Amino acid sequence: MKIIAVDNLNREYIADKHILGGIPNASEHQAKAQEFCDxxxxxxxxxxxxxxxxxxxxxxxxxxxxxxxI
Structure with missing residues (x-):
């Protein structure tokens, strides 16, 4: 799992940003990652x-x- 930042207005010309990667695919880690995003x-x-x-x-x-x- 990873945390990314995407454009709020879904504009195609704005690149996504990689914030954090390597989150283990366990439910408690996913819950903490979602808590951070929220x-x-x-x-x-x-x-x-x-x-x-x-x-x-x-x-x-x-x-x-x-x-x-392009």
């Missing part, structure tokens, strides 16, 4: 304006923003 999303704690934190599988392909469009 906390960060509720307070707007983001270095990246307009980003939404979420937990995804390790094989999730991050959007590269404009690189994917």
């Amino acid at each position: 906390w960060a999303n509720s307070f707007g704690c983001s270095d990246f304006y307009g980003m939404f934190y979420r937990v995804v599988e390790n094989d999730y392909r991050l959007s590269r923003g404009m690189e994917d469009l």
Whole structure:
């Protein structure tokens, strides 16, 4: 599992950000990762304006923003 930040407005030209990887695939670790995402999303704690934190599988392909469009 990993935590990523995606654009809040789902704009195709904004790249996803990898925040934290290597989260074990156990329910207690997933719950803590989701708790962090919920906390960060509720307070707007983001270095990246307009980003939404979420937990995804390790094989999730991050959007590269404009690189994917060109």
